[in-house]
């Protein structure tokens with residue numbers, strides 16, 4: 001790690017072809033870029049832009065600058081893959097009840113351990129991406145954790161990381177602490193009884209779902225079977241008493257053994273300091289952890305304390321520097337779009353009531369952009385912004401997302417924060433600052449009544465207005481925990497009341513045009529089924 005972090009003047013310039021066909025040398029369309037300059041200068045060209053009709057992104061850009069002092073920089077052709085996964089890992093951290101930066105600190109610890117163990121480059125690469133995406137399956141069981149415990153899924157998941165499940169009394173104490181906290185004694189007793197009845201089997205099923213789904217996502221991203229298997233084996237223990245497969249000793253992939261130790265060190269170092277964390281893993285050596293991997297962590301106090309003190313941007317930069325190999329992995333537009341599609345599914349999996357919302361909403365938003373006559377580049381930007389617009393919803397507990405009734409004012413405040421988190425997460429991808437802002441502004445309204453900034457009139461970017469009509473229409477025309485799906489006519493009639501005051505009239509006309517033209521057929525079929 002010392003060698004990696006001490007590289008003077010930043011990392012070695014990327015090299016190789018840019019955005020090759022999927023069958024090429026990069027993983028899943030990720031590529032080594034020809035020159036460092038190609039990263040910064042390969043901005044999206046303005047040539048070939050079609051003339052926009054009424055709703056003009058450039059005009060909104062100029063107005064937005066006055067208020068927000070944000071430059072609408074053209075999106076770069078390629079971005080650092082580590083930036084993209086670092087940013088998305090913040091969303092996974094929050095879903096998992098961990099502080100932002102948990103996965104990044106885990107990545108740094110894991111790479112240090114791998115270096116000390118002398119793991120070859122291929123395994124260090126697997127470990128790097130597995131560490132960044134280790135919690136990719138976390139949204140798949142959030143609703144299940146909520147229905148099992150009845151409390152905040154993020155708190156239950158965060159606490160689970162600190163419990164020794166091999167100790168019956170500690171496990172029982174955890175179950176009692178997490179079972180419907182804040183509810184009446186009767187409800188808590190009912191929940192604990194149900195937990196006792198479903199017991200270990202239900203918990204293992206939830207772990208299995210999370211590990212399997214996480215591994216599937218890593219494979220969908222094209223990061224290879226080694227990284228996927230590590231994510232699948234994250235909860236296995238050296239003594240064979242882990243989950244879901246009960247692997248023991250060398251049956252557990254070495255990448256998973258390192259990763260399991262690294263994430264535990266991170267959790268306990270953040271809570272009680274590095275010495276405390278190292279002492280704890282030492283006591284679990286030979287039970288939870290491979291003794292050789294534990295031994296490799298000896299004397300790690302100083303770097304561990306330093307990583308725990310870094311802010312999110314410093315962590316992102318340190319993780320970029322720690323990428324194994326001599327060149328940074330880059331993602332071209334197709335690779336970024338693929339990642340966006342996968343993470344849209346991760347967001348939608350958080351609650352059964354938002355299933356496929358991001359994908360449907362994207363289809364609608366793209367159709368609206370087509371109706372407005374936007375060019376290829378703008379449509380591509382709409383697609384990406386739409387896929388990622390609700391990334392911040394991963395931070396909202398299922399007690400709120402799955403609530404079968406109206407939200408209280410405090411719950412509503414938590415819900416409103418999701419667009420703030422969308423921006424905070426996405427802006428960590430260098431070159432995506434504008435996309436982060438526009439995507440996160442999908443709840444802004446022309447009359448200033450929206451959130452999270454309360455932008456008004458022309459200050460609401462054109463892209464955000466397109467997202468807004470697609471988002472509202474999809475929300476109204478699909479089932480919610482507190483009401484059935486509205487018909488297309490009912491949904492449009494409600495939206496008409498907001499025309500010009502909240503929703504942009506041009507964007508609304510384009511939505512009506514898209515629906516009339518049958519541009520959103522798939523979305524319509526799914527809506528009727530909902």
Ligand SMILES: [Fe+2]
Nearest residue numbers: 389390419443
């Ligand atoms: Fe939203």
Ligand SMILES: [Fe+2]
Nearest residue numbers: 361389390471
């Ligand atoms: Fe949404």
